Amino acid sequence: MLYAYVTRNGRITRLEKGADLEQAIWIDLIQPGDAEIDSLRAIGVPVPSLADMEEIEISNRLYREDGLDYMTAVLPGERADGERSAMPVSFILSAQRLVTVRHHSPRPFLTFPDRGERSTLGCGSPDRLFVGLLEEIIARLADILEGSGRVLDDTMSGIFEPRASSVGSDRLQAALQKVGHEAELLARVRLGLLTIERILAFYTAIIDERPEAEKLRPVVRSQFRDVQALEVHADFLSSRVSLTVDTTLGMINLQQNNTVRVLSVVAALFLPPTLIASIYGMNFTNMPELNQPWGYPMAIGLMVGTAVGIWLLLRWKNWL
Incomplete structure (x- = not known):
């Protein structure tokens, strides 16, 4: 599946199916087939395969080739079968356009086209689109962390309430399952933050080559600080997960x-x-x-x- 976008009046607008891809400023590929890959190759953008995107070596996830910058992050999202998992997403950035390649549906890619103009730098160029999309991804990861924090708060209050000794084993088992789900979600977010941090470090190293480097640099620096703060928050929530699991197991042992x-x-x-x-x-x-x-x-x-x-x-x- 392929979605192509242009910017009109400061807003992101989707092109009609079959339109000339040369005029697109952002091309979003979802589980691309041979036809989509050939159409991108025709405009000079080789598309990496899923196996290439899943390579964990930094040299395979962050590199430059034929004037194109390839950057891959691992982001949580929903697969086509409805299951949620963390899968790689590649950003291919050039002076003409941004190309994203993904095989699942992280939520920022669904929301960004409707509010890209509200990002810090807007969406007037491929670099601004890229930075704005990263901003949307970071905000989404922050929302997930906040949601996990609320779930842990509710679980802990249920375990530590005065009548916790009378809580049934079914309820304690449900609490363990809920905490286990949040632990897995936190692991995906932590991996996403780590890969986004690497992308920002790579982009910072090449930002001086961009025509809007002076405007891009402070925003990227701010995003880098946001990611580091979220990593600390994710580590804190992970420690709370351990405390919640230990407490729940302790209540089960008491029963x-x-x-x-x-x-x-x-x-x-x-x-x-x-x-x-x-x-x-x-x-x-x-x-x-x-x-x-x-x-x-x-x-x-x-x-x-x-x-x-x-x-x-x-x-x-x-x-x-």
Whole structure:
């Protein structure tokens, strides 16, 4: 799938299907097929394959070739099958246009065409488009971090509430699943921030070659600081995830201990009566109590008395 955009009156406008790509300032490729790849090659833009984009070496993700700057980030988004994952997105920047290649749908690529003119530098050139798109991506990653923080707040308040000891195991299990989901989401955001930081470092190294370097540099520097601040925030949330998991597991252990304690008390209460019943259930010939009329009431009394005695001992020790 291919979307081509131009800028008119300071706004991003999509070109009609089949329009001349030479006039496009931004071309967005989603899971490109052979036809789309050939159309980009016709205007001098080789498109990297998904295997090339997934290479983790910096030399394969950040490089210059034939006057084109290739920069690849790993961003969270939704795949075609509806699953959410982190996948690579390549930015191919030239003096004429920006080309983005992706195989999933990060939300900034859906929202940026409608509000690109509201970015710091607008969208009047490929470099401004690129910087504005990065700004949208960073803002989206910040939103995800804020959402994760709220989820962790709600989960922690549910665990630490005064009646937390009565929280059911199903609810604690659901809390663990929710925290696990947020941990995975934080990992994707952290990876996205790391790759965006590398892109900004690469772009900063070549920014002096851009005709609008004086305007671009302070914005890129500001984005670099934003990414570093978000990385610190992501690390803080990761530590909160660890605390939440440890707390939830601790509550589960407390519930299990309470269950084991009840079973242990029941076993202790019935242990002496069971011993007495076992003694008088032996089939020896010479057991005088068996022939006495008071033998049966005596055995019952011993069973009840020892059970009550054990119960009083446990209460005295504050084990009940």
